[in-house]
Every structure is written in structure tokens, then in C-alpha cells.
């Protein structure tokens with residue numbers, strides 16, 4: 064029902080050292096003396112962080128102390144006079160930095176879920192310190208020599224190979240690779256080159272992001288004639304009125320290029336000329352030939368990434384990035400994109416015909432333009448499905464949805480949930496649960512933080528306060544958290560969720576299960592520590608249960624009457640679910656192709672970026688009524704974020720989750736054998752094995768794309 068919307072997930076708190084300025088000026092709270100609860104042992108139930116005792120002034124000294132500790136540990140490993148072994152090098156590295164990891168976890172988790180100005184500025188202060196600490200470790204020659212020795216013994220010469228378990232082998236591989244991928248194997252001269260490239264990359268990338276922000280924020284569409292508002296929802300008009308006032312244009316209406324403004328404008332504004340006007344501004348961000356033009360930045364980024372990849376011995380940037388993914392290489396990504404492209408484009412072409420028909424009915428001649436699509440698609444949606452969100456929400460109270468998730472996971476995995484009332488919490492709205500096996504064994508602790516507040520970032524994500532691992536044959540319990548921003552309860556109604564929110568709840572709960580059911584020896588391989596194109600499998604598969612009519616009837620009950628949601632309403636929801644998916648899939652895939660085009664170049668790009676983009680789109684035969692979801696000058700995922708050669712991941716994971724759910728549909732949604740296999744092969748394994756191998760163990764075969772095509776309504780009839 065939703066798609067490609069980014070439900071973010073995991074806060075990565077990989078920490079490796081840094082040097083803080085000495086902190087003798089930091090205040091200590093008077094009553095706490097020298098005790099810092101972040102550093103002391105946590106004598107709380109389940110050793111969760113002692114949230115109530117932690118004060119802001121504890122963070123900085125704790126970071127300083129923890130970094131120093133970590134440095135000493137690293138030095139001890141690097142300077143050891145013992146011959147390098149798996150235990151004294153790889154495991155020792157894995158276990159080093161325990162305090163730093165604890166402090167960082169609490170700090171960075173709370174900076175997202177319960178922050179303030181002090182924490183924001185401390186985070187900025189810490190960023191360069193942490194990154195320097197990381198570099199000091201990854202470029203520590205003596206340390207790398209020892210890692211390399213162990214790697215050679217076990218992998219290259221294989222003399223010791225048989226002594227390592229699969230998981231130990233993985234830990235060794237990952238440790239060695241992370242050094243090599245940061246340039247540890249390069250000559251000193253090339254290391255300098257790499258450092259220069261990295262610096263340049265970060266500058267161009269920041270510049271790209273800044274420009275985009277300025278281009279987005281500087282534009283406004285001012286309307287002073289009330290008639291031009293025709294078609295717009297009242298709430299949007301009011302927001303535009305407020306925006307105008309703020310800009311000293313009282314009595315007028317201002318629309319901007321923020322998605323929350325431009326997208327509904329394109330969807331509802333009757334005035335075609337105005338839609339064209341704002342659309343042109345939207346799709347030309349960063350492409351005005353002015354000081355904020357992003358064409359050069361994007362070009363430099365693509366070319367520098369190529370240079371870096373070659374320096375590290377790869378054919379191109381995509382090969383460098385994808386080595387770490389489930390897809391493995393650019394060919395596999397392109398092959399999937401190609402397979403999806405044909406049916407998606409065919410569906411979009413049919414949808415374009417419907418839109419043209421609707422336009423003609425209204426007396427508009429000529430081609431369907433990109434600024435027509437959302438407007439007429441919305442009209443068709445209303446005409447065909449007549450689905451009103453307000454009618455649905457009473458069936459999806461937060462409590463009922465949560466109970467639904469509990470029931471589904473009990474039926475699948477035998478899990479039960481007990482609310483814990485006296486646990487340390489960072490905010491009173493948070494609830495804490497103990498998750499248990501059917502036989503009462505504890506699985507882990509789950510924090511849930513469901514509603515927005517001023518101190519919380521937007522979006523929904525899963526994170527952890529401590530990761531599962533095995534210590535002396537004892538399974539250490541993970542402490543997992545999910546943080547959302549769902550509709551609030553009011554004075555007389557409980558929190559009523561949209562179906563999209565309910566689905567997001569299932570999604571984040573799937574990530575939580577990945578963390579909770581993890582059963583591995585090493586923290587760095589636990590739970591969600593898997594490639595980006597695999598990590599959404601456990602989460603997205605839960606959305607399939609959320610949306611299945613059989614399951615919906617289990618949990619969607621009217622909050623007042625307890626009446627189960629009527630079949631007719633489920634039918635409407637289902638029918639509307641595949642609407643406009645040709646368009647959505649096509650614009651997404653076009654952007655994914657564009658991403659791959661930029662990052663599989665073998666020689667630097669010399670021509671104009673506009674030409675490069677046009678050629679890329681001509682190659683796949685994109686129709687004129689649709690443009691890529693992001694164009695080159697505002698594709699921040701790949702030029703200012705961490706998604707270069709990775710924009711395909713969303714749909715890669717969706718192929719997996721659709722195919723995996725199909726396994727259940729073939730027999731029963733709660734097939735015990737399949738649930739057991741999914742748990743043992745996917746949820747418990749974390750990053751201890753190759754994900755493709757794990758998937759085959761679960762499914763008995765590689766994933767097929769048909770279930771995804773069916774779900775999106777893209778199968779040819």
C-alpha cells in the first residue's frame with residue numbers, strides 16, 4: 064500500500080576511537096561526585112542503561128575516558144609481542160572499545176529520540192574526533208600487519224582454516240576487508256592520494272547537499288488570486304497562508320518545493336499553468352547555472368569515486384560498493400532492474416492512457432505531461448476506489464495493532480510479551496517489554512516509543528541499546544528499541560493509526576525481531592548487521608502479514624465496539640493498493656538506473672551532465688510523461704547521502720520479502736516449519752553467513768521476481 068517510502072531503521076553506532084580535548088572544564092553535578100553512570104557498571108534489571116541517572120554533563124567526560132580506554136586496548140593489540148592469532152587479534156579487536164560503544168549507543172540513540180540543543184552541538188563536536196579515532200585505527204600499520212598475518216594463515220594458506228567456525232571465518236573476513244577497503248594495503252604514496260580523494264569527496268558532497276537545500280528553500284510560488292487555489296485541500300491552503308504571512312506576504316498564499324507542499328499541489332491544483340510552473344522549478348533544482356548549480360559537483364563526485372575505486376583495485380565505484388552487498392556486483396543489480404523495467408513500463412504506459420482519456424474528457428488536448436500525472440491519477444483514484452482514510456482508522460487503534468503483532472509473532476515463533484513496569488526509561492511515554500520463548504526463556508528486552516514530541520526526530524526506526532552475543536556459552540540478552548511518530552491519542556479517543564502507520568509498526572517490529580532473535584557469538588555480526596539490500600527482508604516481510612485479509616481480521620477491530628473490520632472495506636483497501644504502481648515503480652527504477660549509470664563509468668565523464676542523464680534515460684526508453692524520481696542535480700541519496708550504487712536496495716529487498724512471503728502463502732500464513740526455518744536461517748543468523756546462502760537455506764531456491772510483480776499489480780494479464 065505504500066512503497067519505497069523510506070522507513071529508516073538502524074542507527075549505526077560503529078565506534079572506534081577518537082581524541083577529545085581534555086575535559087577539565089566539564090562540570091560535574093554536585094551530588095554525583097566523580098561517579099559517571101555512563102562508565103560505571105549498570106546494576107539495573109537486564110543491565111539496561113540507567114537512563115534516569117544520566118545527565119547531559121556526563122557524556123563528554125565519558126566519551127573522553129572511553130576513547131582513551133579504547134586507544135590503550137588498540138595499542139596493546141598492535142604492540143603485542145605474542146604471535147598474532149585469531150584470539151589475540153581479531154577477537155581482541157572485536158571486544159575492544161566496550162565503554163565507547165556503550166556511551167555512544169546511549170548518546171546517539173537519545174540524540175534521535177530525545178534530543179536538545181546541547182546534545183546536537185555535542186554531536187557536531189564529536190564528529191571529527193570520532194572520525195579521526197576511526198582513521199587512527201584503520202591506518203595503524205602494526206595493527207593491520209597482525210590482522211593480515213591472521214588472515215594469511217587462515218584464508219590464504221589455509222593452514223589454520225579448519226579450526227575456525229563459519230562465524231569466526233566471517234568475523235575474520237569482515238575485519239580484514241574493512242582495513243583493506245579503507246586503504247590499509249596501499250603504498251604510502253597511494254594512501255596520501257586516497258586521503259586527498261576522501262577529503263575532496265566530502266567537500267563536494269557537502270556542497271551538493273548545501274546547494275540542494277538552498278535551491279529548495281529559495282523558491283516560492285506566490286498566489287494572490289483565490290481562484291488559483293481551486294482543488295486544493297483546506298489544510299494545504301491554510302499552510303500556504305501561514306507560509307505567506309511568515310514571508311511578509313499576508314493575504315497571499317505561498318507554496319514551496321518541500322515535498323509536503325509541492326506534491327499535494329501537483330496532486331490537487333486545478334490550474335494547469337501553475338502546476339507547470341512549480342513543476343519546472345522542482346525538476347530544475349540545482350540546474351540553473353548559478354552559484355548553486357550542482358552539475359559540476361555531481362560530475363566531480365562520480366569521477367572522484369571512479370578514481371578511488373581504481374586506486375583500490377576495482378573496475379568502478381559500483382563494484383567497490385556492491386562487493387559488500389547481497390547483490391555482489393553491478394551486473395546482478397542491472398539484471399534485476401532490467402527484469403522489472405519491462406512490466407513496470409508496460410503498466411505505466413497503460414496508466415498514461417487512462418490519464419490521457421481523463422484529460423480529454425476535461426477538454427485538455429495534447430500529450431500527458433509530468434505535471435499532469437499526479438493530478439489526474441488522483442482523480443482516477445477517487446473515481447474508482449472512493450477510499451476514505453477516516454473510515455479506516457477506528458479499526459486500527461495502536462493497542463489493537465500491537466496486539467495483532469504480538470499474536471502474529473506468537474503464532475509464527477511462539478513469542479510472548481510481558482510488560483515491565485518498573486524499568487529505567489528515557490521518557491515517560493516509553494513502554495518496556497520482556498520478550499520470551501514459549502517455554503518462558505527470556506529472549507530480550509524491547510523498548511517502544513510510539514508518538515511524536517518536540518525532542519524526537521521524524522520517521523520510524525529500530526535501534527539497540529545492547530546487541531546480542533554469546534559470552535562463555537551464555538546468550539547475552541539484546542536490548543532493542545523501536546521509535547515511531549504515530550498519530551497521538553486525543554482526550555476522548557485512543558491513538559488511531561492510518562493503515563500506513565499500522566504497516567510501519569509491523570515493519571519496525573520486523574527489524575526488532577531481527578535484533579531480538581539474533582543468536583550469534585560476536586556483536587558486530589549480530590541482528591541487523593547485514594548488507595543494506597538484505598536488511599529490509601525481516602522488516603518488509605512483516606508488512607505482508609499486516610496487509611493480508613486473514614491477518615487484518617485478526618487485529619483490525621473497532622476501538623469502540625470491537626466489531627471486526629468489514630470485508631467491503633478490506634476489499635477497497637486491497638484494490639487501491641496496486642493503483643498507480645506502474646508510475647511509482649517506473650520513476651523509482653529510472654532513478655536506480657541513473658544511479659548505476661553514474662557509478663559504472665569506466666572513464667571519467669567529460670560531457671555535460673544533462674546529456675549524460677538524457678542518454679541514460681533514452682537507453683531504457685523512459686516515456687516523456689515520467690521523469691526519474693530524482694534527477695542528477697537533486698539526487699541527494701547518491702550524491703549527498705550514503706546510497707551511491709545503492710538506490711536499488713529497496714526493491715531488491717522487496718523481491719526477497721515478496722518471495723519469502725509467497726512461501727507461506729503456498730501452504731499457510733502460519734506454517735510452523737517455514738516459520739522455524741525463517742527464524743533459524745534468517746532472523747537468528749545476523750551477518751554470520753552470506754545472505755544469498757541464508758536465503759537459499761530458507762527458501763530452497765533463489766528468490767523469484769513474480770511475487771513482487773503480482774503484489775504491485777505489474778503481472779501481464
Ligand SMILES: [Zn+2]
Pocket residue numbers: 070071072570574599602
Ligand atoms: Zn526498514
